[in-house]
Amino acid sequence: MSDELAWETLAADTAYTCPGFDVVHEDVRLPDGTETDFDFLREGDSVVVLPLTGDGDVVVIEEWRQAVKRVNRALPAGSVEAGDPAPRAAVDRELREETGYEADTVTHLYTAEPANGYADSTFHYFLAEGCTRNGGQDLDFDESISVTTTSFEDLLDAVRSGDLRDGRSAVGVMYYALFER
Structure with a gap:
């Protein structure tokens, strides 16, 4: 360069x-x-997690997003905090807090700068496999999140049809579909 x-x-x-x-x-x-x-x-660094259960379903969240005034279907995601030694450290915390699930294995997929013309945001995408529910959510005071599971094909179809509009989640789903499965 x-x-x-x-x-x-x-x-x-x-x-x-x-x-x-x-x-x-x-x-x-x-x-x-x-x-x-x-x-x-x-905004700094965030993690986006594609959590797969043992039978291959994807753990997804639905969350109110005030900026667009609607419920948003998405993958679990959250900020890398100052005490995190690396983005990987935020994966377990965000998955547990937002969904109540924990993963057997976690693998880095991809890192993106989604809007580097006007923001320093960096999204670190991770695949979390063998996810099981091990407790309840531990949401931040300003989070309204429900949790469900769906097949990967249904989630990919939701991206294709425009029903899944969360950009960071769509990138994670498309990356996995294109390069990893």
Whole structure:
């Protein structure tokens, strides 16, 4: 990769902060010497889990999403926390908290930057196999989540038909269908 395309950050500050993300304002110098500013969303790393039960069904969640004002069908997902030594550490926690399930084995599938033109979000996709329900959910105060299982084919059909609209989940399902099974 060529460093001749790199922008130089001259100054940076957090313009807005809230639980879940920050808006960062930077003063930058472009490769041609032009000085301007750039704002982006700082969200950081998250994990997205494709949890398969022993008989091959997928554990999915349904969660209210205020931004789009509807229930969203999705794969379990959540932020990598400051104390996590690596994204893998967040998988067990998020799967247990959101679904009450635990996995026998966990394998990294893929890492993506879904919106790197305006956000630093990084999604780490993992396959969790041999999932069994071992307890109840331990939801955050602002989460409303129900849990169900479905066949992988039904989930893939939901992506194909547009019924599963959660982008990070759709990428995980399509990646698995294309490269892993």
